[in-house]
Amino acid sequence: MFDSKVIGMIIEGIRDTLYMTLGSTFVGYLLGLPLGILLYVTNSKGLKPNKIIYGIGDFVCNIIRSIPFLILLILLIPFTRLIVGKSYGSTATIVPLVICAAPYIARVVESSLNEVDAGVIEAAKAMGASNLQIIFKVLLVEAKTSLFTGATITTGLLLGYSAMSGTVGGGGLGDIAVRYGYYRWQTDIMIVTVILLIVIFQIIQNLGTFMAKKIDHRKK
DSSP states (O other), X not given: OOOHHHHHHHHHHHHHHHHHHHHHHHHHHHHHHHHXXXXXXXXXXXXXXXXXXXXXXXXXHHHHHHSOHHHHHHHTHHHHHHHHSOSSSHHHXXXXXXXXXXXXXXXXXXXXXXXXXXXHHHHXXXXXXXXHHHIXXXXXXXXXXXXXHHHHHHHHHHHXXXXXXXXXXXXXXXXXXXXXXXXXXXXXXXXXXXHHHHHHHHHHHHHHHHHHHHHOTTOO
């Protein structure tokens, strides 16, 4: 059953899965990190409170995060087709993955920044640091371990979502599992794809945990 054609298909599925997961994580952070910082800065206890800006950001994040990914994937088909020219395949799947990930990342970033000791921020203000200096030289530095842990969790989450996109032709291991495991009842191929997804998830989690410990300045 596992001839060269099937093996090649699985290797391509691994490649597409990593492409979707890592690509959407990267682009998601390009959008979510600034949004998370903005949410922290403008909240009631932030560096520059602004109820209107925070309210809009909070509302957008809550709305997008409340929509199940599979439904969001279908809702965004016209937008995805507009951006990449088609609504199926690994590249097309990155669009809804990013839109799903960005608000989640923003919340993770906001939560990480909220964990920074207020005394450190007050000390920076006392030394005359500007808000931008506090953000980039104090907050992000102090929260880097938590931010890295959050990035690891986000990557694992998007790995699962990328597999879920296989139900609508999203590509990757999820697509293989659906086409061969569900439609053709080839259980052996489905089991292999599930095992590979578990292995990839474990690698991401273990690597992320290892790196978070390496950069943790609070080591005893």
